Amino acid sequence: MPETSDEYQRRLKKLQELKHKGQDPFGYHSYQRTHSSRQLQENFAELEGQAVSVAGRLIAMRGHGKSTFADLQDANGTIQIHARVDVLGEERYEDYCELDLGDIVGASGELFGTRTGEVTIRCEEFVLLAKALRPLPEKFHGLQDPELRYRQRYLDLLANDEISQIFAARSRIIKAARDYLTEHDFLEVETPVLQPIYGGAAARPFTTHHNALDMQLYMRIAPELYLKRLIIGGCERVFEIGRVFRNEGIDTRHNPEFTILEVYQAYTDYEDMMALTENLVATMCQTVHGGLTFTYQGNEIDLSPPWQRMPLIEAINEYSGVELTNLEDTEVARRQAIEAGLEAERLSDQPLGYIIEKLCDRFVQPNLIQPTFITDYPVSISPLAKRKSDNPQLTARFEPFIGGEEVGNAFSELNDPLDQRQRFEAQAAARAAGDEEAHPLDDDFVQALEYGMPPTGGLGLGIDRLVMVLTDQPNLREVILFPLLRPVDDQR
């Protein structure tokens, strides 16, 4: 709404008149509340007849001449306020009637129940704690426009009750994971977000610059390489929950910054990480659903362990019919993928690993509704994972899928510094061939490995994706408070 609108100007005038009268609503620094609206609603039997005070946003007014009902909204609910001219007096009652929807108000008085049973405060005193100059979205339909919901999330939270429930669930899910890990003797750590060399995932980074050191820095795409340095340092069990940044497209499953949980445990392998994944996700689910079953986009999902396991090559064979027997013959794989239905032009000049990932994305992933570990990814697309002892072309790696969504990545960590260097060199070659997501060589990390890293299992979980699945949201933006959108000028 433009500031020239009648409504804005009318409210601005009210504010100025209040200031003239020495009642600047923005002059208050605090307000003493005795109860929240929820406490009043839940404990009415004990509190009836007591003097109470509340504060919140005025979201509805129903005037009846010499008395007025209003609804005040605070963090966890609403409470009705009843103002009467014979209680407040003529002057204060008129002031009360001048309040606008959206104003932040403190009110106090005796708690009573109306004849319809509504818990209500008889308004004996009230104070305007902040003036709302702009009107709120309509109360009945809420705020529907997805663009406005994301751009002005505060209005979404005010107008749509269920939104705050999603973010409360998100908070509980993260707390559940953190509690589980700390109770199992994992050390929570924080590693650099600004990194001179990025790594730990196949992604393009955001680049920035440090002025004093006059050096290029990258926003991390993963904390992995630092957490493994801590394993080398003897920490044995570490985890980090933090934001990572990937300079790629935005869609229903991707936001340029998202929250990752990474866990590393010395003397374990990827099978131990499967068990840890089952336990962690079960704990998260318990805190939201009170059990291990829930619905995601119409599908009943059961997280009871053990989850199904399926080697990637077998899964591709089962769901696409493509039989990848020779993991070195890219041409055969490309021809088979095209026959299976992948677009030929997308696969030309692409390495085998890319073709395998596309086959999985297209044919396998949509079928993985019940929790499933896809295992044994090729070495070429797993530069930080340990080779399988029985097949050096494959790695001891898995990705967990739930509800058709990829929610993580884990493996037995590669701890052979000589092999790691070769893998980095293969990545450098891929980069030279045009793969912008290939890992840069991290000499410092290889040097760390040369001091000896115990065999270690590592796990990364995408928190946003998990929250999306566990709260039955169809879109990642529904579980990120402020998703990235293009800025827009005020023309609209």
Next chain:
RNA sequence: GGGCCGUUAGCUCAGUUGGCAGAGCAUCGGACUUUUAAUCCGAGGGUCGCAGGUUCGAUUCCUGCACGGCCCA
């Protein structure tokens, strides 16, 4: 990157086969001392996303652009 769809009052949405722009809520004025999507009477509020084109006339048709949504890649 491609396809489809959307953008009309503060919000939620109608609508115009091209001819003065509509509703509900919100707002303003009036009535009303137990309402709760309060009710009743009356009123105001619009660059119809932006820019071009076609036309006597465009919010409507065409083109481009912006932002967003869904699907595909």
